[in-house]
Amino acid sequence: MEFLEDFAINNNSVIKQILSGKRTFFHLLVPAVFLFLLASTPAAGESAFVPNDPYYLYDAVTRSGFPGQWHLKNTAPSSFVFTDPSNSNTYTMTNANLSANLTGAWNLGYTGKGVIIGIVDDGVDGTNYDLSPNYRADLSRNFSDNATVAGASQGPQKLSDNHGTAVAGVAAARGGNALGGTGAAPYAQIAGLRINIGDETDDDPEVSAQNYRDAYYWKSGIKADGTRESAATIRVKNHSYGPSVPFLNEDPDGSLRLAVKRTALNNVIHVWSAGNDRNTGNEDATKQQIISTPYVITVAALGSDGKFANYSSYGANVFVTAPSSRSDLTGFGITTTDRTGANYGYNLYSTANPKGDDTDAFPDPSYTSTFGGTSSSAPLVSGIMALGVEANSNIDVRMAKHVLVRTSDVVDANDSSASSFGGWRTNGAGYRFNPNYGFGNINAGKFVEMLKQVAYVTAQTSYSTGTVAVNTAIPDNNTAGITRTFNLTAAELNQPLESVVVGYTFTHPKRGQLTGTITSPSGMASRLFNSTTLLAAAKQDNTSVTNFQWDFLTNAFWGEAGIGTWNLGLADLQAGDTGTWISYLVTLYMGKMVLNTGTKITQTNNIQARSFSLMSDTASFENPAGLTLDVEDDILMSGGDFTINGTVEEDPAAPASEFYLEGGTVGGTGTIGFSGGFFNNGGTVSPGNSIGTLTINGNYTQGANGTLRAEVASPISSDLLAVNGAASLNGTLRTVWVGGATPDVNTVFGNIITATGGVTGSFSTLLTNITPTRVFKPRYLTNSVYLIVERDYANTVLSSVLSPDQSSIGSMLNSVANTATGTTGDLNTVLTAVDDLTTYGGVA
Template sequence: MSGILALSMEANKLMDVRMAKHVLVRTSTRIDSSDASATGGWVKNGAGNWFNPNYGFGLINAGKFVETVKSVLYVTNQTSYTTGTTNVNEKIGFFDNGANKGTSKEFTLTTVAFSTASSQRQPLEGVEVDLNFTHTNRGNLTATITSPYATTSRLFNSTKDLAADKQDAASVTNFNWTFLTNAFWGEDPLGGTANTSGKWTITMGDVVDDDVATWNSYKVTFLMGNIVISGSGTTTQTENIKARSISLLNADVTLVNPAGLDMEVSEKVEVSAGELNVNGSVKLARSTDDEDPEDGFFVLDGGIVSGTGTIDAPYGFYHLAGTIKPGNSIGTLTITGDYYQEPQAKLLIEVASPTSNDVLAITGDASLSGILQTSWQGGATPAIGTKFGAFLTAAGGVTGRFTSLLTNITPTVVFKPKYDIPNQVYLVVERDYMNEVLRACLTSNQAAVGAMLSSVAGSAVGDLNTVLAAIDAIPSYGQVAGIYDQIAPRGTEAVFSMSISSAIFQAGNVTDRLGDTRRGVHGASLDGSYLRNSDFIREGRNKPVLLAYSGSDLTGMLPSKTDEKWGVFVKGNAISGRQKDTPDQMGYDFTSAGVTAGADYRFTANMAAGLMVGYTGSRANVDDFGSKVKMDSYTVGAYGTWYSRGVFIDGQFSYGWSDYRNTRRIVFPGIDRTATSSPGGRQLTLYGGTGYELAANRWMMVPTLSLQYARVGIDSYTESGAGALNLNVDSQDTESLQGYIGGRLYYTWDTGRSSVMPGIHASYGHEFLRGSQSITSRLAQGSSPFSIETQSPDRNFFLCGAGVSMFLMNGASFHLGYNAQITTDKYIAHGIKGIARLSF
């Protein structure tokens, strides 16, 4: 039993002995149902409860007991009525459980007996019977009491038939004996709630017919009380209640205290779940036993307290968690005493107009923390700066502040609590572009924009006020987040990616052709035959024109051995790529096309170097609203190569200037603008690569290893064309260091008039330096600076491609190739290269 009680105390820490008894009566089951012993036997009383003197109310159902304890709302205060001592002074008659019935005395109770508060009529919990008698052998006596329902409870049995050492043979004079019976638990003391009177009968009997016993007097005390157990749904109070404690522990339960009715609680009210709706009054006192230091407290640590009544909490209302909702729509809930709100607790206020809102009225001190939530009931959004009435008053003063505000009218218009008037807190309508509710819907970049807008919200006039008003009218949190994306600078990531990717593709796409050129110029041992220059270059036109590029893999860029000193080249390339969307940023797509020209000189049989110039034009679509970035890039550089016995080492340096033309579209209800800017930029590229050519018959395999460094910068700029939404954007720089390891495979086919060389290549790349970029901006007309982070590129990627080269007898050669760059999950780009070459 102790284990069951321990579990029950965990389920409901307000459980006491009386609550436990009530729950035992309701949840126990009969055991040994055929018991018909002289001292036992099951009896169903007038309340429908089974009782047996041997087993009480039966076998305890532990699980049901614990679950029922959790559902107890309250146990009323115990009331009592006593008949006083009634003199009998008669001989106790012979009792043989047959024709001889002993001596019986009847008394009638009426409603008058229960007319005081202390004797308030309630269901019976127990009946105490005091019997005073005289007998020379007390063990020969027996006694019973019978209720108006004809329920009989034996108070004690004769010991005459027990073993000698078990018998009670005491001789007593004017002996007073008190008995408590629970057999009438739940019965109405008058035999039914509709009755105005009820007859009770007490019987004493002597099982030995010796005429030596005297019944002197009796007194009966009726102990009364009730338990209210919640089912799911609503329980409504129907009469005034006096209870030791009230507890709500189940979420699907509502206890309603109607207007005009009282709940008087002698120790504690605790709401941990469900709802206590107070429209009359709840009055607390402090128990005189001092057993619990929290006696007298009203504790809300979950669930809801609502209504328009009064909570008299002279020892404090402790709001630890859960929600207080004054009113049933708009209304006032009064707390008599001090109010303490903790960080996890919520005050929910409905607001209908500047003169109509819920109020929590406190007669003592209010110590605030935790959550303030409002519910706007007034329709159209009120004007910024509108003052609303006090929603919390405290006659003793207000200390502390709400630490969490869930007070949105729209995603960006909120109620802000104000504390500058003594003894109250009231509301004012303000803009807040980083409020707590909206913040949960924003990425870190969007939050940075919101913080910037909040910095100018209080001083906005003119066009900025027009823009903010349009944002304030947006009903959706997701739409507001999207607008923040449009306000932030766009396209920087695309610029960096286009610049670096263009260099990578130039390298990857020309490698096949450069390898073909090197082998064509110098010849190769293919299946025992020697492929001479004259086989594919017409006599007198056998000086090759080299093709250079500014990419990351210049492996085989230059011929390792030539018979002529000079060469010139021209090449073209086109790239198309896509950066996929991520949860934090919108993706973009871009295209690039360019041309490179240059001249080189062979210094020795194994070394050559040259100079090059180039142009690249790129365009990126950076969002779905029409924002674009256009780039014109001009490059100059130098390159060189060294070759010996199949091993080659290539290198390159280049520097470039870029002109950008950016358009940032800002489109949402009420606003349609385009911000334009034309910043400049620069790019530095360094490259080194090596490889080894392995020939087998007509096949050539070339393993390669290379490293490329790039530094890209964009000048600061100021936008125009978007009014208050024009930005000043700080300069930005990024660095990239990419390494590649891979290889190429070629096959040479000689047609007699030309040689055709198809090939494939693949390599793995890794980014060592480049990460996300922090871009700092501010409104051109003035605001706090804000920074957004660009998306960090994938560290690992894969390059692959295929191409075909053709060498003609007239000294011309051509190359067409396809390349692709693929990252793990964010980025893909495609490139096509076409190369024409002449020798002289």
């Protein structure tokens, strides 16, 4: 373990990295701007969640030297002149007026409520006044090989354990309480998942592979053996750490990557920092193992000047960028929660707190203004992912990525840096990609808006070339290098591309001299890994390797068809040493997202989907007879129309899935099959297209806000909900009479529900009028519900137009209206005349 102070280019700012062995927190500390603790006024015109927290907005009158939490909403001036208190030097901090547009999501009402974010880090101080309202002690724990630490209450264990508390605040500090600041998801809950990547002691040993595995699986719904036991409790996990040297094999048996994959497939979204290693041998993030898998979101950092942060790692595996600090005093820092008390945390430095930051002048010791790095950009994305879970609970890492591709904003459009590999390139699907930024700066408002439009993401498929032998010498100091081509057909690539993973195996005396590239049939090129030859000699990777294998991931081809000839290259960019390209293996991952934007979607072929959602009142999807919609995960409807005339069912290989109907209408004459059950919590189930049967294979549960709608044409012709399972009833029954003459009282009609597993409960509201006074009443049997015609002079619809006295008379008439007395003689004649009235006003 060592504590490093590594000075940036101008030697004025301090990059403080807490290292343990070969791992580092991706956190930068920048000198504080002078701040004052004064309340702010919410901006005019905002609605939904509007923070009233004093550190949130820029205030030119009372806090002219403080940019506010600009990364969330940027109202700061175009520049600040900052005087370094340690040496009186002045610097200009530049503001390009960028942010992550949290107000766009907050104005829609999304705050992360009900979502839990796991902070895998050095501990979270759950007593901080802006973290305690969101902190879940019951879901937090320490992961350590030391039994005493593992059994202790979660939280910082040492004076240097400051990082996780700051990370947690960026993601989910409680906002709107007129205290401190706010996080991106101010009402999300926080679970501290403490691992020791900081100072190693005898009592607090360095994190082990087992500690990592345990943290990844914790509350993910997946056991360590891969068995699924439940839905994930913690839906988002943030990882603001990583190796500080290139090609560190932290996962030789693949168990860490397997844990990430398994939990991601159970809808845990893992967000990872890209790293703070620009201008070092580890600057290319593809040289990190865990984040070169398709199951994580890798985040770079954007300075307030609108350009990549001067420390931010880059690479083909970077997916998105988010605002954070710069370390050279040309950009703002990040204000977030700190450990409680003056002698703890980054703020303040003292003899009692030598781990504090001597440049942090923030007057509130429970907050710091000098946080940053990709350690801060990652939890900003994690908080936005929590907003996404709230907006569409079917979101997983693949859905999140598909939406990020379409909603992230291009920044620094003229970037021509060497690390950009030619700047922003537009791929064959029309998406722009830059390894400094991925697909751009995250836009929270656009992100959650599009999530509401997602109908489904198809089940992921993949194709592999298999291991292809090359066994060819790599030309020395030759930028052209050597290339190999392979051709892919439509039979092999049956969906648009997502990530592409290229495994190289090579031998070379100085690994850092090599660079790899791949070019798709569209002409889109991606650098899979960069050489270190342009770095200072001391920073170059001069490691000698034999039969070295590494998987490099690129996102640059997202959405492309990929059909045709691909070119794969490997080149040596420095004279004096030669190596051999031994083999390669390319794996292409595929899938697509389908949006429902108001135009009816009619299924035209069998579909395998990861999940399925209809989220707006204008959404419409039809599953025709003879076609199958196969879903690996749940179906969630909160609006729109879903017509099922074919089959909609869970994937047989998937765990028990569920159909949640929160709003909208499900109808048709097809079959629905979900072993986890069909839950009608607030929508309408309407069997048939006119008169017909809708079949549910599995249990049917109708809640207090659910509705069953049944058309009735005659005693032998009515809609039927056929449940091959148990039916639990509540809520509303609505019937629609489509027959001819009004049926006689006590006429028995057929079943509207059958349930092989039995019927329990009953409808709490009946909207079953044939006429204003003649209605259908359900009769409940062990395995079915049928209808009978009755008079009802106090029915729900009629009562809405009756006076209290009239309602009392109606209730009195009901006591005899359906008896022998009421269905014969003079009383029947009178009641029949009332029944013949066709308007509710006429009855009243």
